[in-house]
Amino acid sequence: xxxxxxxxxxxxxxxxxxxxxxxxxxxxxxxxxxxxxxxxxxxxxxxxxxxxxxxxxxxxxxxxxxxxxxxxxxxxxxxxxxxxxxxxxxxxxxxxxxxxxxxxxxxxxxxxxxxxxxxxxxxxxxxxxxxxxxxxxxxxxxxxxxxxxxxxxxxxxxxxxxxxxxxxxxxxxxxxxxxxxxxxxxxxxxxxxxxxxxxxxxxxxxxxxxxxxxxxxxxxxxxxxxxxxxxxxxxxxxxxxxxxxxxxxxxxxxxxxxxxxxxxxxxxxxxxxxxxxxxxxxxxxxxxxxxxxxxxxxxxxxxxxxxxxxxxxxxxxxxxxxxxxxxxxxxx
Amino acid sequence: xxxxxxxxxxxxxxxxxxxxxxxxxxxxxxxxxxxxxxxxxxxxxxxxxxxxxxxxxxxxxxxxxxxxxxxxxxxxxxxxxxxxxxxxxxx
Numbered sequence: 001x002x003x004x005x006x007x008x009x010x011x012x013x014x015x016x017x018x019x020x021x022x023x024x025x026x027x028x029x030x031x032x033x034x035x036x037x038x039x040x041x042x043x044x045x046x047x048x049x050x051x052x053x054x055x056x057x058x059x060x061x062x063x064x065x066x067x068x069x070x071x072x073x074x075x076x077x078x079x080x081x082x083x084x085x086x087x088x089x090x091x092x093x094x095x096x097x098x099x100x101x102x103x104x105x106x107x108x109x110x111x112x113x114x115x116x117x118x119x120x121x122x123x124x125x126x127x128x129x130x131x132x133x134x135x136x137x138x139x140x141x142x143x144x145x146x147x148x149x150x151x152x153x154x155x156x157x158x159x160x161x162x163x164x165x166x167x168x169x170x171x172x173x174x175x176x177x178x179x180x181x182x183x184x185x186x187x188x189x190x191x192x193x194x195x196x197x198x199x200x201x202x203x204x205x206x207x208x209x210x211x212x213x214x215x216x217x218x219x220x221x222x223x224x225x226x227x228x229x230x231x232x233x234x235x236x237x238x239x240x241x242x243x244x245x246x247x248x249x250x251x252x253x254x255x256x257x258x259x260x261x262x263x264x265x266x267x268x269x270x271x272x273x274x275x276x277x278x279x280x281x282x283x284x285x286x287x288x289x290x291x292x293x294x295x296x297x298x299x300x301x302x303x304x305x306x307x308x309x310x311x312x313x314x315x316x317x318x319x320x321x322x323x324x325x326x327x328x329x330x331x332x
Numbered sequence: 333x334x335x336x337x338x339x340x341x342x343x344x345x346x347x348x349x350x351x352x353x354x355x356x357x358x359x360x361x362x363x364x365x366x367x368x369x370x371x372x373x374x375x376x377x378x379x380x381x382x383x384x385x386x387x388x389x390x391x392x393x394x395x396x397x398x399x400x401x402x403x404x405x406x407x408x409x410x411x412x413x414x415x416x417x418x419x420x421x422x423x
Contacts, residue, residue, distance in 0.1 A: 047390065094373075101370055108354045111336070117356055174353070181374075324334060327358030 038239055043169035046112040054238055057231065058168050059113050060129070061240065066106035067124045067131035069099045071305050075139040076148060084142060088192075092145060095185050102178045109170040125310055133291055134221050136299030143196050143203075143210035149189015151211070151218040151256065157182050158252045159222065162242035171240075190259070197264045204264075211260075212268040219286040220294075222249040228288075250280050257281045336385040337363040339370075341377035349381050357382075 030049040037044060044050055073096050080096065083089035107120055123129040134152055139145070160182065163175040196207035223229055223245040235241040243251075253272075260267050275282045293299065334356045340349035352371045357363035363382040372380065392399050407413050416423050 047392075098373070101373060104355065104370055105353055111354070177353075320334075323358045323362060327334070327362070330359060 038167055041167075041239070043172065044167055045169045053234070054240075055113050057235065057238075058171065058240065059110055059115050061231075061235075062106055062110040062113075062171055063115075063120050063123065063129050064131060066103045066110060066120070067129060068135065069103035069106060070124070071131045071135045071309060073099045074305055074308055075135055075137070075301075076145060078139050079142060079145050082142070083145075091188055095149075095188065098181050098185065102181070105174040105177055106171075109168075109174045112170045121313065125306075125313060127297070127306065130295060132221060133294040133299060134217050136294050136301045136305060137214070137217050138301055140213075141206050141210060143193065143206040144214070146189045146192030146196060146207065147210035147214040149185050149187075150193055150259070151189075151214045152221070153182055153185040153189060154256060154259075155218045155221045155252050157186060158248050158255070162248075163240075165239075165242060167239040190263075193263055193265065207263070208265050211265050215268050216286040219249060219253070219283075220288070220291040222246075222252070224288055224291065225285070253281050253283045257283075334358040337367070337382045338385050338388065339363075339367045340381040340383070341367075341371055342379040343377055345378060349379065352376075354385060 031051070034044070034048070034050055034054075037048070044054075076092060076096050076099075080089060080092050083092050107117055110120060111117060120129075124131070134155075139148070157179060160175055160179050164172055164179055166172045166175065193207050193211070196203040198204075226232065226244045226246045229245050232241060232244060236244070257267065257272060257274075269284045271282060271284045273282055274280075294302070297303075335358070336354055337357055337360075338354050339352050341352045342349045355363065355366050355370055357366050360382060364380060367380045367382055371377070403409075
Protein backbone atom coordinates (compact mmCIF):
# COMPACT_ATOMS: atom_id res chain seq x y z
CA UNK A 1 0.00 0.00 0.00
CA UNK A 2 2.75 2.36 0.99
CA UNK A 3 4.57 1.77 -2.24
CA UNK A 4 1.37 2.25 -4.18
CA UNK A 5 0.62 5.55 -2.49
CA UNK A 6 4.07 7.02 -2.95
CA UNK A 7 4.12 6.02 -6.61
CA UNK A 8 0.80 7.73 -7.16
CA UNK A 9 1.94 10.87 -5.39
CA UNK A 10 5.15 10.86 -7.46
CA UNK A 11 3.20 10.47 -10.70
CA UNK A 12 0.91 13.28 -9.68
CA UNK A 13 3.82 15.55 -8.84
CA UNK A 14 5.34 14.87 -12.25
CA UNK A 15 2.06 15.93 -13.83
CA UNK A 16 2.15 19.09 -11.76
CA UNK A 17 5.66 20.00 -12.82
CA UNK A 18 4.75 19.42 -16.45
CA UNK A 19 1.72 21.60 -16.01
CA UNK A 20 3.82 24.29 -14.38
CA UNK A 21 6.11 24.42 -17.37
CA UNK A 22 3.12 25.23 -19.53
CA UNK A 23 2.22 28.76 -18.50
CA UNK A 24 -0.97 29.67 -16.78
CA UNK A 25 -2.19 32.77 -18.53
CA UNK A 26 -2.43 35.46 -15.87
CA UNK A 27 -5.39 37.43 -17.16
CA UNK A 28 -7.15 40.15 -15.19
CA UNK A 29 -10.33 38.09 -14.97
CA UNK A 30 -10.19 36.27 -11.62
CA UNK A 31 -12.62 33.55 -12.60
CA UNK A 32 -10.69 32.87 -15.80
CA UNK A 33 -7.49 32.70 -13.79
CA UNK A 34 -9.05 30.23 -11.35
CA UNK A 35 -10.28 28.06 -14.23
CA UNK A 36 -6.84 28.17 -15.86
CA UNK A 37 -5.12 27.04 -12.64
CA UNK A 38 -7.55 24.13 -12.32
CA UNK A 39 -7.18 23.24 -16.00
CA UNK A 40 -3.38 23.22 -15.70
CA UNK A 41 -3.57 20.86 -12.68
CA UNK A 42 -2.01 23.43 -10.40
CA UNK A 43 -3.00 24.09 -6.80
CA UNK A 44 -5.39 26.74 -5.53
CA UNK A 45 -3.93 28.35 -2.40
CA UNK A 46 -5.78 30.04 0.49
CA UNK A 47 -5.30 33.63 -0.69
CA UNK A 48 -6.31 32.95 -4.30
CA UNK A 49 -9.70 34.07 -5.51
CA UNK A 50 -12.10 31.13 -5.72
CA UNK A 51 -15.79 30.69 -6.53
CA UNK A 52 -17.93 30.80 -3.40
CA UNK A 53 -19.32 27.34 -4.19
CA UNK A 54 -15.78 25.90 -4.38
CA UNK A 55 -14.97 27.37 -0.97
CA UNK A 56 -18.21 26.20 0.61
CA UNK A 57 -17.96 22.74 -0.89
CA UNK A 58 -14.42 22.32 0.40
CA UNK A 59 -15.32 23.56 3.89
CA UNK A 60 -18.14 21.01 3.96
CA UNK A 61 -15.95 18.15 2.72
CA UNK A 62 -12.83 18.89 4.80
CA UNK A 63 -14.90 19.54 7.94
CA UNK A 64 -16.84 16.31 7.48
CA UNK A 65 -13.55 14.51 7.04
CA UNK A 66 -12.09 16.13 10.20
CA UNK A 67 -15.22 15.31 12.23
CA UNK A 68 -14.96 11.69 11.03
CA UNK A 69 -11.43 11.41 12.41
CA UNK A 70 -12.53 12.84 15.78
CA UNK A 71 -15.68 10.71 16.10
CA UNK A 72 -13.71 7.78 14.64
CA UNK A 73 -11.65 7.61 17.84
CA UNK A 74 -14.68 6.30 19.75
CA UNK A 75 -15.29 2.83 18.27
CA UNK A 76 -11.64 1.91 18.83
CA UNK A 77 -11.24 3.83 22.07
CA UNK A 78 -13.85 1.38 23.33
CA UNK A 79 -11.23 -1.41 23.25
CA UNK A 80 -8.08 0.30 24.54
CA UNK A 81 -8.52 -0.89 28.13
CA UNK A 82 -9.43 -4.40 26.94
CA UNK A 83 -6.67 -5.00 24.39
CA UNK A 84 -5.38 -8.57 24.76
CA UNK A 85 -1.74 -7.59 25.42
CA UNK A 86 0.40 -4.59 26.31
CA UNK A 87 1.80 -4.55 22.76
CA UNK A 88 -1.68 -4.48 21.21
CA UNK A 89 -2.70 -1.78 23.66
CA UNK A 90 0.27 0.45 22.80
CA UNK A 91 -0.45 -0.01 19.08
CA UNK A 92 -4.14 0.81 19.47
CA UNK A 93 -3.30 3.90 21.54
CA UNK A 94 -0.92 5.10 18.82
CA UNK A 95 -3.57 4.54 16.18
CA UNK A 96 -6.26 6.45 18.06
CA UNK A 97 -3.72 9.23 18.69
CA UNK A 98 -3.05 9.36 14.93
CA UNK A 99 -6.77 9.83 14.35
CA UNK A 100 -6.82 12.83 16.69
CA UNK A 101 -3.81 14.16 14.75
CA UNK A 102 -5.55 13.64 11.41
CA UNK A 103 -8.58 15.53 12.71
CA UNK A 104 -6.35 18.45 13.68
CA UNK A 105 -4.46 18.54 10.33
CA UNK A 106 -7.84 18.68 8.60
CA UNK A 107 -9.39 21.31 10.87
CA UNK A 108 -6.31 23.49 10.18
CA UNK A 109 -6.78 22.96 6.42
CA UNK A 110 -10.48 23.91 6.69
CA UNK A 111 -9.58 27.04 8.66
CA UNK A 112 -7.51 28.35 5.73
CA UNK A 113 -10.87 28.75 3.94
CA UNK A 114 -12.01 31.40 6.40
CA UNK A 115 -13.98 29.41 8.97
CA UNK A 116 -12.87 29.29 12.62
CA UNK A 117 -12.15 26.24 14.77
CA UNK A 118 -14.93 27.29 17.16
CA UNK A 119 -17.44 27.37 14.32
CA UNK A 120 -16.33 23.95 13.09
CA UNK A 121 -16.57 22.37 16.54
CA UNK A 122 -19.99 23.96 16.96
CA UNK A 123 -21.22 22.65 13.60
CA UNK A 124 -20.31 19.12 14.69
CA UNK A 125 -21.73 19.36 18.20
CA UNK A 126 -25.04 20.79 16.95
CA UNK A 127 -25.32 18.15 14.24
CA UNK A 128 -25.31 20.64 11.35
CA UNK A 129 -22.29 18.95 9.79
CA UNK A 130 -21.96 15.18 9.38
CA UNK A 131 -19.24 12.61 9.89
CA UNK A 132 -18.76 9.30 8.13
CA UNK A 133 -21.66 6.88 8.59
CA UNK A 134 -19.26 4.01 9.39
CA UNK A 135 -18.54 5.24 12.91
CA UNK A 136 -22.17 4.74 13.90
CA UNK A 137 -21.68 0.97 14.04
CA UNK A 138 -20.72 -0.72 17.33
CA UNK A 139 -17.43 -2.52 18.07
CA UNK A 140 -18.61 -5.73 19.71
CA UNK A 141 -15.41 -7.81 19.92
CA UNK A 142 -11.63 -7.43 19.76
CA UNK A 143 -11.78 -8.78 16.20
CA UNK A 144 -13.61 -5.57 15.26
CA UNK A 145 -10.28 -3.72 15.80
CA UNK A 146 -8.89 -5.94 13.04
CA UNK A 147 -11.86 -5.51 10.71
CA UNK A 148 -11.84 -1.74 11.18
CA UNK A 149 -8.13 -1.50 10.40
CA UNK A 150 -8.30 -3.74 7.36
CA UNK A 151 -11.69 -2.82 5.87
CA UNK A 152 -12.62 0.63 7.20
CA UNK A 153 -9.11 2.10 7.02
CA UNK A 154 -8.57 0.22 3.75
CA UNK A 155 -11.66 1.86 2.27
CA UNK A 156 -10.56 5.21 3.67
CA UNK A 157 -7.16 4.86 1.98
CA UNK A 158 -8.77 4.10 -1.40
CA UNK A 159 -10.89 7.21 -0.95
CA UNK A 160 -8.04 9.36 0.31
CA UNK A 161 -5.11 8.56 -1.98
CA UNK A 162 -6.69 10.51 -4.89
CA UNK A 163 -7.29 13.42 -2.49
CA UNK A 164 -3.49 13.82 -2.21
CA UNK A 165 -3.88 15.30 -5.72
CA UNK A 166 -6.89 17.46 -4.92
CA UNK A 167 -6.83 20.98 -6.38
CA UNK A 168 -6.87 22.75 -3.00
CA UNK A 169 -3.26 22.94 -1.74
CA UNK A 170 -3.73 22.78 2.07
CA UNK A 171 -6.16 19.82 1.77
CA UNK A 172 -3.86 17.93 -0.62
CA UNK A 173 -0.85 18.45 1.69
CA UNK A 174 -2.79 17.31 4.76
CA UNK A 175 -3.92 14.22 2.86
CA UNK A 176 -0.36 13.26 1.96
CA UNK A 177 0.58 13.24 5.65
CA UNK A 178 -2.56 11.31 6.55
CA UNK A 179 -2.18 8.66 3.86
CA UNK A 180 1.39 7.91 4.89
CA UNK A 181 0.19 7.28 8.42
CA UNK A 182 -2.92 5.30 7.42
CA UNK A 183 -1.01 2.42 5.93
CA UNK A 184 0.17 1.46 9.43
CA UNK A 185 -3.48 1.40 10.49
CA UNK A 186 -4.48 -0.92 7.71
CA UNK A 187 -1.61 -3.33 8.26
CA UNK A 188 -2.10 -3.60 12.00
CA UNK A 189 -5.77 -4.44 11.37
CA UNK A 190 -4.87 -7.11 8.87
CA UNK A 191 -2.36 -8.57 11.33
CA UNK A 192 -4.97 -8.73 14.11
CA UNK A 193 -7.35 -10.64 11.82
CA UNK A 194 -4.59 -12.91 10.54
CA UNK A 195 -3.58 -13.82 14.10
CA UNK A 196 -7.18 -14.54 15.14
CA UNK A 197 -8.03 -16.42 11.96
CA UNK A 198 -5.10 -18.77 12.57
CA UNK A 199 -5.84 -19.19 16.28
CA UNK A 200 -8.42 -21.38 18.03
CA UNK A 201 -11.72 -22.20 16.28
CA UNK A 202 -13.42 -19.64 18.54
CA UNK A 203 -10.93 -16.94 17.53
CA UNK A 204 -11.37 -17.84 13.87
CA UNK A 205 -15.14 -17.56 14.24
CA UNK A 206 -14.77 -14.19 15.98
CA UNK A 207 -12.63 -12.87 13.09
CA UNK A 208 -15.15 -14.12 10.52
CA UNK A 209 -18.03 -12.55 12.42
CA UNK A 210 -16.26 -9.17 12.47
CA UNK A 211 -15.60 -9.30 8.71
CA UNK A 212 -19.23 -10.29 8.11
CA UNK A 213 -20.49 -7.27 10.06
CA UNK A 214 -18.07 -4.66 8.68
CA UNK A 215 -18.04 -5.62 4.97
CA UNK A 216 -21.21 -3.92 3.74
CA UNK A 217 -20.90 -0.79 5.92
CA UNK A 218 -17.35 -0.44 4.51
CA UNK A 219 -18.67 -0.63 0.94
CA UNK A 220 -21.22 2.05 1.85
CA UNK A 221 -18.37 4.39 2.93
CA UNK A 222 -17.86 5.29 -0.74
CA UNK A 223 -21.25 6.99 -0.74
CA UNK A 224 -24.33 6.55 -2.90
CA UNK A 225 -24.04 5.15 -6.44
CA UNK A 226 -22.85 7.68 -9.04
CA UNK A 227 -26.36 8.20 -10.39
CA UNK A 228 -27.56 9.51 -6.99
CA UNK A 229 -24.47 11.36 -5.82
CA UNK A 230 -25.33 15.03 -5.22
CA UNK A 231 -21.93 16.68 -5.04
CA UNK A 232 -19.95 14.58 -7.48
CA UNK A 233 -20.06 16.23 -10.91
CA UNK A 234 -18.98 19.72 -9.83
CA UNK A 235 -16.41 18.27 -7.45
CA UNK A 236 -14.86 16.26 -10.30
CA UNK A 237 -14.83 19.32 -12.58
CA UNK A 238 -12.96 21.27 -9.92
CA UNK A 239 -10.57 18.34 -9.38
CA UNK A 240 -11.39 18.05 -5.70
CA UNK A 241 -12.58 14.56 -6.48
CA UNK A 242 -10.71 12.48 -9.06
CA UNK A 243 -12.74 9.27 -9.29
CA UNK A 244 -16.44 8.52 -8.91
CA UNK A 245 -17.91 6.70 -5.89
CA UNK A 246 -18.52 3.55 -7.92
CA UNK A 247 -15.00 3.52 -9.40
CA UNK A 248 -13.46 3.76 -5.93
CA UNK A 249 -15.82 1.12 -4.50
CA UNK A 250 -14.84 -1.27 -7.31
CA UNK A 251 -11.17 -0.63 -6.67
CA UNK A 252 -11.64 -1.47 -2.99
CA UNK A 253 -13.56 -4.69 -3.80
CA UNK A 254 -10.84 -5.80 -6.23
CA UNK A 255 -8.14 -5.31 -3.57
CA UNK A 256 -9.93 -6.90 -0.63
CA UNK A 257 -11.25 -9.88 -2.62
CA UNK A 258 -7.62 -10.94 -3.02
CA UNK A 259 -6.34 -9.89 0.43
CA UNK A 260 -9.01 -12.01 2.17
CA UNK A 261 -7.46 -15.25 0.87
CA UNK A 262 -4.32 -15.13 3.02
CA UNK A 263 -6.55 -14.58 6.03
CA UNK A 264 -8.38 -17.84 5.49
CA UNK A 265 -11.65 -15.94 5.89
CA UNK A 266 -14.44 -15.16 3.42
CA UNK A 267 -16.28 -12.00 2.47
CA UNK A 268 -20.03 -12.32 3.12
CA UNK A 269 -21.10 -12.03 -0.53
CA UNK A 270 -22.14 -15.18 -2.46
CA UNK A 271 -22.11 -13.14 -5.69
CA UNK A 272 -18.48 -12.08 -5.33
CA UNK A 273 -16.55 -13.49 -8.27
CA UNK A 274 -14.00 -12.43 -10.88
CA UNK A 275 -15.50 -11.18 -14.13
CA UNK A 276 -13.00 -11.75 -16.93
CA UNK A 277 -14.88 -9.55 -19.36
CA UNK A 278 -14.93 -6.51 -17.08
CA UNK A 279 -11.54 -7.22 -15.58
CA UNK A 280 -13.07 -6.67 -12.13
CA UNK A 281 -14.83 -8.58 -9.39
CA UNK A 282 -18.63 -8.61 -9.52
CA UNK A 283 -20.16 -7.96 -6.12
CA UNK A 284 -23.40 -7.21 -4.31
CA UNK A 285 -24.08 -3.53 -3.63
CA UNK A 286 -24.50 -2.43 0.00
CA UNK A 287 -27.93 -1.42 1.27
CA UNK A 288 -28.12 2.26 0.34
CA UNK A 289 -31.39 2.75 2.21
CA UNK A 290 -29.56 1.72 5.35
CA UNK A 291 -26.76 4.17 4.46
CA UNK A 292 -29.20 7.05 4.15
CA UNK A 293 -30.91 6.08 7.45
CA UNK A 294 -27.53 6.05 9.23
CA UNK A 295 -26.52 9.39 7.68
CA UNK A 296 -29.84 10.90 8.79
CA UNK A 297 -29.09 9.89 12.39
CA UNK A 298 -30.73 6.49 12.76
CA UNK A 299 -27.74 4.18 12.88
CA UNK A 300 -27.06 1.86 15.81
CA UNK A 301 -24.77 4.34 17.65
CA UNK A 302 -25.47 7.86 16.31
CA UNK A 303 -26.93 9.20 19.54
CA UNK A 304 -24.27 7.57 21.69
CA UNK A 305 -21.41 8.98 19.55
CA UNK A 306 -22.75 12.54 19.65
CA UNK A 307 -23.56 12.41 23.36
CA UNK A 308 -20.03 11.19 24.10
CA UNK A 309 -18.46 13.91 21.92
CA UNK A 310 -20.53 16.66 23.61
CA UNK A 311 -19.66 15.35 27.06
CA UNK A 312 -15.94 15.15 26.23
CA UNK A 313 -16.01 18.72 24.88
CA UNK A 314 -17.82 20.05 27.96
CA UNK A 315 -15.57 18.16 30.36
CA UNK A 316 -12.48 19.56 28.61
CA UNK A 317 -13.56 23.17 29.12
CA UNK A 318 -11.41 23.59 32.23
CA UNK A 319 -8.27 22.59 30.27
CA UNK A 320 -8.91 25.24 27.62
CA UNK A 321 -9.66 27.83 30.31
CA UNK A 322 -6.57 26.95 32.35
CA UNK A 323 -4.29 27.21 29.30
CA UNK A 324 -5.75 30.61 28.37
CA UNK A 325 -5.43 31.87 31.97
CA UNK A 326 -1.82 30.70 32.13
CA UNK A 327 -1.00 32.46 28.83
CA UNK A 328 -2.70 35.67 30.03
CA UNK A 329 -0.75 35.59 33.29
CA UNK A 330 2.58 35.23 31.48
CA UNK A 331 1.98 38.05 28.99
CA UNK A 332 0.64 40.57 31.55
CA UNK B 333 -10.32 30.14 20.63
CA UNK B 334 -6.62 30.65 21.17
CA UNK B 335 -4.07 32.07 18.71
CA UNK B 336 -3.13 30.43 15.43
CA UNK B 337 0.53 29.36 15.02
CA UNK B 338 2.34 28.26 11.88
CA UNK B 339 4.67 25.29 12.36
CA UNK B 340 8.02 24.74 10.60
CA UNK B 341 10.03 21.52 11.00
CA UNK B 342 13.68 20.86 10.15
CA UNK B 343 13.61 17.25 8.92
CA UNK B 344 17.27 16.63 9.67
CA UNK B 345 20.58 18.42 10.14
CA UNK B 346 21.62 20.35 7.06
CA UNK B 347 18.11 20.97 5.75
CA UNK B 348 16.09 24.13 6.29
CA UNK B 349 12.87 24.36 8.28
CA UNK B 350 9.82 23.67 6.14
CA UNK B 351 6.24 24.71 6.74
CA UNK B 352 4.19 21.66 7.79
CA UNK B 353 0.88 23.14 8.95
CA UNK B 354 -0.71 25.15 11.72
CA UNK B 355 -2.27 24.73 15.15
CA UNK B 356 -3.95 26.63 17.97
CA UNK B 357 -2.20 27.36 21.26
CA UNK B 358 -2.43 29.99 23.99
CA UNK B 359 1.32 30.72 24.02
CA UNK B 360 4.63 29.86 22.35
CA UNK B 361 5.63 27.19 24.82
CA UNK B 362 2.37 25.29 24.52
CA UNK B 363 2.51 25.78 20.73
CA UNK B 364 5.90 24.05 20.67
CA UNK B 365 4.63 21.13 22.71
CA UNK B 366 1.52 20.76 20.55
CA UNK B 367 3.67 20.96 17.41
CA UNK B 368 5.87 18.13 18.71
CA UNK B 369 2.82 15.98 19.49
CA UNK B 370 0.99 16.78 16.27
CA UNK B 371 3.66 16.98 13.58
CA UNK B 372 6.56 14.81 14.80
CA UNK B 373 4.94 11.61 16.05
CA UNK B 374 7.28 9.59 13.80
CA UNK B 375 10.55 11.44 14.27
CA UNK B 376 9.88 13.72 11.31
CA UNK B 377 12.21 16.40 12.65
CA UNK B 378 15.15 17.50 14.76
CA UNK B 379 13.97 21.08 15.32
CA UNK B 380 10.67 22.97 15.31
CA UNK B 381 9.84 26.66 14.84
CA UNK B 382 6.45 28.04 15.81
CA UNK B 383 5.47 31.48 14.54
CA UNK B 384 2.28 33.41 15.35
CA UNK B 385 0.30 33.37 12.10
CA UNK B 386 -0.55 37.05 12.62
CA UNK B 387 3.17 37.95 12.62
CA UNK B 388 3.68 36.78 9.04
CA UNK B 389 3.57 39.46 6.35
CA UNK B 390 2.81 38.03 2.92
CA UNK B 391 3.89 39.55 -0.37
CA UNK B 392 0.50 39.72 -2.06
CA UNK B 393 -3.18 39.22 -1.33
CA UNK B 394 -3.42 36.76 -4.19
CA UNK B 395 -0.41 34.97 -5.60
CA UNK B 396 -0.21 36.27 -9.13
CA UNK B 397 0.45 40.01 -9.06
CA UNK B 398 3.16 42.13 -10.62
CA UNK B 399 5.42 41.84 -7.57
CA UNK B 400 7.70 39.29 -9.21
CA UNK B 401 7.54 40.71 -12.75
CA UNK B 402 10.84 42.68 -12.58
CA UNK B 403 12.75 39.38 -12.51
CA UNK B 404 11.08 38.07 -15.65
CA UNK B 405 13.11 40.07 -18.23
CA UNK B 406 16.56 39.55 -16.70
CA UNK B 407 17.54 36.31 -18.32
CA UNK B 408 21.22 37.37 -18.16
CA UNK B 409 21.11 36.42 -14.47
CA UNK B 410 21.20 32.76 -15.51
CA UNK B 411 24.44 31.09 -16.62
CA UNK B 412 22.65 29.52 -19.59
CA UNK B 413 22.32 33.03 -21.10
CA UNK B 414 26.03 33.00 -22.04
CA UNK B 415 27.58 31.21 -24.97
CA UNK B 416 30.84 29.45 -24.26
CA UNK B 417 33.19 28.74 -27.21
CA UNK B 418 33.83 25.06 -27.99
CA UNK B 419 36.76 23.51 -26.23
CA UNK B 420 36.57 25.48 -22.99
CA UNK B 421 36.23 22.92 -20.18
CA UNK B 422 35.04 23.40 -16.56
CA UNK B 423 33.28 26.73 -17.21
